[in-house]
Amino acid sequence: xxxxxxxxxxxxxxxxxxxxxxxxxxxxxxxxxxxxxxxxxxxxxxxxxxxxxxxxxxxxxxxxxxxxxxxxxxxxxxxxxxxxxxxxx
Numbered sequence: 001x002x003x004x005x006x007x008x009x010x011x012x013x014x015x016x017x018x019x020x021x022x023x024x025x026x027x028x029x030x031x032x033x034x035x036x037x038x039x040x041x042x043x044x045x046x047x048x049x050x051x052x053x054x055x056x057x058x059x060x061x062x063x064x065x066x067x068x069x070x071x072x073x074x075x076x077x078x079x080x081x082x083x084x085x086x087x088x089x
Contacts, residue, residue, distance in 0.1 A: 001034060001037055001053065002064060004016075005018050005019055005034055005036075005037075006019065006032075006034070006055065006057070006064055010057050010059070010062070011062060016036075017036070018034055018035055018036035018037070019032050019033070019034050019035075020032065020033050020035060021033075022054070022078065022083070025083060025084070025087065030056065030057055030059070031054065031055070031056045031067070031083055031087075032054070032055055032056070032057060033052055033053070033054055033078060034052065034053040034054075034055070035052060037051045037052070037053055050071050050072045050073055051069065051070070051071055051072075052068075052069065052070050052071075052072055052078065053066065053068070053069050054066075054067045054068040054069070054078045054083065055067055056086070056087075065086070067082065067083055067086050068082055068083070
């Protein structure tokens with residue numbers, strides 16, 4: 001996923017419609033959500049696995065920092081409090 005979606009979007013400028021920026025977070029690094037994420041353990045679902053990955057991307061260094069991964073069946077949205085704690089630290 002890091003090479004197939006994240007690096008494609010941020011480094012090569014190719015948007016495959018699987019990554020969305022999380023709005024209203026004040027930070028030097030932008031925070032994003034990956035929605036279309038295939039998982040071998042969830043066979044038969046392909047990219048509609050229901051997994052979500054939250055990460056920040058530092059444009060200057062091209063570093064990806066993974067913040068959270070969750071299953072959308074267990075919770076509807078990302079943990080904004082966790083993301084804000086990450087930004088603060």
